[in-house]
Amino acid sequence: MPASPIRKLVPYADAAKKKGVKVYHLNIGQPDIETPKSVLDAVRHSDFTILEYSHSAGNESYRKKLVQYYEQVGVNVNHNQIIVTTGGSEAILFAFMACLDAGDEIIIPEPFYANYNGFAVEAGVKVVPITASIENGFALPAISEFEKAITPRTKAIIICNPNNPTGYLYSKEEMEVLKEIITRHNLYLFSDEAYREFCYTGKHFSAMQLEGVDDNVVLVDTISKRYSACGGRIGAFVTRNNGLIQAAMKFAQARLSPPSFAQIAGEAAVDLPADYFNATKALYQSRRDLLVKRLNAIPGVFCPNPGGAFYAMAKLPIDDADKFCQWLLEDFDFNKQTVMLAPATGFYGTSGLGKQEVRLAYVLKESDINSAMDCLENALKQYPGITN
Amino acid sequence: MPASPIRKLVPYADAAKKKGVKVYHLNIGQPDIETPKSVLDAVRHSDFTILEYSHSAGNESYRKKLVQYYEQVGVNVNHNQIIVTTGGSEAILFAFMACLDAGDEIIIPEPFYANYNGFAVEAGVKVVPITASIENGFALPAISEFEKAITPRTKAIIICNPNNPTGYLYSKEEMEVLKEIITRHNLYLFSDEAYREFCYTGKHFSAMQLEGVDDNVVLVDTISKRYSACGGRIGAFVTRNNGLIQAAMKFAQARLSPPSFAQIAGEAAVDLPADYFNATKALYQSRRDLLVKRLNAIPGVFCPNPGGAFYAMAKLPIDDADKFCQWLLEDFDFNKQTVMLAPATGFYGTSGLGKQEVRLAYVLKESDINSAMDCLENALKQYPGITN
Numbered sequence: 197m198p199a200s201p202i203r204k205l206v207p208y209a210d211a212a213k214k215k216g217v218k219v220y221h222l223n224i225g226q227p228d229i230e231t232p233k234s235v236l237d238a239v240r241h242s243d244f245t246i247l248e249y250s251h252s253a254g255n256e257s258y259r260k261k262l263v264q265y266y267e268q269v270g271v272n273v274n275h276n277q278i279i280v281t282t283g284g285s286e287a288i289l290f291a292f293m294a295c296l297d298a299g300d301e302i303i304i305p306e307p308f309y310a311n312y313n314g315f316a317v318e319a320g321v322k323v324v325p326i327t328a329s330i331e332n333g334f335a336l337p338a339i340s341e342f343e344k345a346i347t348p349r350t351k352a353i354i355i356c357n358p359n360n361p362t363g364y365l366y367s368k369e370e371m372e373v374l375k376e377i378i379t380r381h382n383l384y385l386f387s388d389e390a391y392r393e394f395c396y397t398g399k400h401f402s403a404m405q406l407e408g409v410d411d412n413v414v415l416v417d418t419i420s421k422r423y424s425a426c427g428g429r430i431g432a433f434v435t436r437n438n439g440l441i442q443a444a445m446k447f448a449q450a451r452l453s454p455p456s457f458a459q460i461a462g463e464a465a466v467d468l469p470a471d472y473f474n475a476t477k478a479l480y481q482s483r484r485d486l487l488v489k490r491l492n493a494i495p496g497v498f499c500p501n502p503g504g505a506f507y508a509m510a511k512l513p514i515d516d517a518d519k520f521c522q523w524l525l526e527d528f529d530f531n532k533q534t535v536m537l538a539p540a541t542g543f544y545g546t547s548g549l550g551k552q553e554v555r556l557a558y559v560l561k562e563s564d565i566n567s568a569m570d571c572l573e574n575a576l577k578q579y580p581g582i583t584n
Numbered sequence: 585m586p587a588s589p590i591r592k593l594v595p596y597a598d599a600a601k602k603k604g605v606k607v608y609h610l611n612i613g614q615p616d617i618e619t620p621k622s623v624l625d626a627v628r629h630s631d632f633t634i635l636e637y638s639h640s641a642g643n644e645s646y647r648k649k650l651v652q653y654y655e656q657v658g659v660n661v662n663h664n665q666i667i668v669t670t671g672g673s674e675a676i677l678f679a680f681m682a683c684l685d686a687g688d689e690i691i692i693p694e695p696f697y698a699n700y701n702g703f704a705v706e707a708g709v710k711v712v713p714i715t716a717s718i719e720n721g722f723a724l725p726a727i728s729e730f731e732k733a734i735t736p737r738t739k740a741i742i743i744c745n746p747n748n749p750t751g752y753l754y755s756k757e758e759m760e761v762l763k764e765i766i767t768r769h770n771l772y773l774f775s776d777e778a779y780r781e782f783c784y785t786g787k788h789f790s791a792m793q794l795e796g797v798d799d800n801v802v803l804v805d806t807i808s809k810r811y812s813a814c815g816g817r818i819g820a821f822v823t824r825n826n827g828l829i830q831a832a833m834k835f836a837q838a839r840l841s842p843p844s845f846a847q848i849a850g851e852a853a854v855d856l857p858a859d860y861f862n863a864t865k866a867l868y869q870s871r872r873d874l875l876v877k878r879l880n881a882i883p884g885v886f887c888p889n890p891g892g893a894f895y896a897m898a899k900l901p902i903d904d905a906d907k908f909c910q911w912l913l914e915d916f917d918f919n920k921q922t923v924m925l926a927p928a929t930g931f932y933g934t935s936g937l938g939k940q941e942v943r944l945a946y947v948l949k950e951s952d953i954n955s956a957m958d959c960l961e962n963a964l965k966q967y968p969g970i971t972n
Contacts, residue, residue, distance in 0.1 A: 197681075200837035203640060224637075231635045239845060240628045247619045247815040247849070249612075252591060282670050282817065285839040293585075298686060298708055314838030320686055320708055427635040427844030429670065429817075449588035450702030451673040456815025457627060457845035461635070 201542020220568035238464030254280020284418030307543035325545030333500035334362035363502020397503035428458030515581035589930020608956035626852030642668020672806030695931035713933030721888035722750035751890020785891035816846030903969035
């Protein structure tokens with residue numbers, strides 16, 4: 197079981213803070229944006245007297261509300277096609293466990309959300325990465341790369357769209373390519389759309405909008421990023437494949453129910469005004485513009501412009517991203533400040549890749565992003581392992 | 585993956601209700617007792633503005649508070665020996681995944697909490713049941729039974745104390761027997777103590793109180809039953825084995841964090857007055873007395889007196905508990921009322937056992953228990969599959 201690349205440096209960050217160094221956290225996708233007040237108030241004004249188990253699939257009232265939400269984003273499902281999960285994490289785990297047997301293979305374009313590895317280990321599934329490249333902004337690898345990776349044990353492909361960690365937004369055309377592959381080889385397509393609302397360079401096209409592959413597609417979703425509600429631990433497993441819902445329900449029943457408090461929050465969130473995301477999106481976009489500009493202005497640094505989510509991947513002129521990120525916390529400060537980044541090695545399935553890359557989450561206000569970039573700029577002048 | 589014996593009959597119950605039949609739910613351990621107001625108020629009066637991820641091990645403030653709680657029940661641990669989990673369910677899953685490899689074996693006295701099966705499937709672990717018998721009240725099977733079941737692949741034993749589904753309370757002497765077995769064969773002992781506070785026939789002796797086996801014992805715990813807070817989904821994985829905490833933390837990090845709202849509730853619960861459990865315990869005990877008396881008064885029914893938790897197992901004069909429990913919902917009513925029970929077959933690992941047994945959760949007020957027993961008494965006069 198691999199350690200989380202996003203969290204494994206936490207003890208070094210804690211030590212830096214104890215020394216009085218301010219740490220700018222660009223390592224983790226914990227939005228700094230306030231959770232909408234109406235969402236928190238729904239929980240705070242609740243008046244039940246017993247904190248009961250909910251239905252294993254989640255409260256019916258919430259699932260019916262989610263049907264409305266999905267309709268708003270152009271996805272047509274009914275409430276029996278939704279299982280409310282404990283975060284997007286559990287939705288991914290259910291997809292792995294319900295669709296793949298131990299020893300089966302899942303193809304994932306790399307770099308990918310590192311915890312997919314963890315869930316694969318838990319499900320006994322083999323991850324088969326196919327490499328997307330920073331040079332072309334992490335676009336979907338060519339269909340020939342998928343074909344090369346497919347074996348008789350291949351059962352599924354998982355994508356994250358827009359992507360964590362790359363920020364890449366898959367186009368409708370790329371989604372149609374995926375449809376072609378899953379149809380030809382009868383594979384599942386798991387689509388993690390946690391960042392659906394945060395697209396800057398185009399319109400989001402959901403895997404659930406692909407036609408004719410209802411039995412193949414599973415949407416894994418979460419309210420965490422959408423409403424700045426990470427601590428609620430509410431997500432969703434969504435599919436039009438009825439047999440698969442039945443199979444996933446067994447896992448849902450084994451863990452009894454998703455958290456009750458945050459289901460109330462999730463239900464209230466669907467009633468947010470239609471323009472709620474505009475302000476958040478504009479804020480993230482302007483941070484992205486600043487971050488990408490600052491990164492590309494540092495000598496030797498390359499950062500493709502991400503089309504969505506709130507992550508950017510940057511290539512740095514360094515020997516080893518893991519060493520560098522630890523060094524930033526242990527041995528460096530700039531005016532008693534430093535920056536915490538996620539080394540990209542943990543986002544690759546292929547050993548040895550990503551050694552010069554880091555992921556940055558732009559979840560801080562612009563003045564903090566500027567300070568963090570000042571730190572990075574100075575660090576790259578001092579780091580002993582600079583490569584050019 | 586097996587379906588939950590507690591929840592699989594839900595559609596039949598729903599259909600009965602739609603026909604206007606009142607269903608007494610003795611099938612599920614959802615306490616009817618109100619969650620303490622101070623526990624709910626802690627959440628309702630919270631004033632954070634961002635619903636953030638917590639530490640993957642749970643909020644430090646909560647873990648420190650849990651140290652106090654455990655001290656009160658005679659268990660000495662520090663906050664780094666505790667991982668807050670998403671319900672007791674996740675604590676069990678972490679124990680399985682962190683301690684056993686796929687193909688390893690775990691011994692469980694049967695009948696046992698059915699979801700252990702589900703977690704075993706998820707972890708690829710083989711359940712090896714050894715049978716406890718209703719005739720002697722489901723006491724711990726003889727040490728020779730354990731010895732017979734142990735193979736080179738045996739890695740752990742899991743018990744639930746007091747027991748779900750039997751209500752059996754393991755004595756200190758039985759716990760010492762288990763210590764002898766795990767020491768001799770170097771096994772883990774997972775101790776599920778969800779119902780610790782509800783003991784009627786003796787004092788609870790925790791596996792964490794066994795001396796000299798700190799590296800072997802894992803306590804899996806939950807606030808669900810203790811504070812009538814099932815929907816919070818907060819539990820704990822507790823061990824003094826530091827390597828095991830590290831291993832479990834990887835699984836904890838993969839799912840990011842336990843639910844934030846209910847951690848606040850759990851933290852507040854530790855401050856409940858020392859006499860909080862007295863009233864609840866007295867209530868359950870008096871329900872137990874009523875239920876057991878009513879059951880044993882029905883011709884052909886046998887129910888041993890459970891020492892703890894809020895479950896009783898009863899042997900009924902029927903051909904097939906699954907058929908009978910479904911029949912109660914589908915084809916029977918007594919004055920437009922019926923009772924929902926959990927067929928015991930799902931609590932046995934050995935196929936064919938438990939066909940005449942059902943589990944009853946005494947989580948209803950006494951008048952409802954009486955009405956439910958009236959239903960059962962009449963049902964046993966009409967059921968076509970009566971055996972004597």
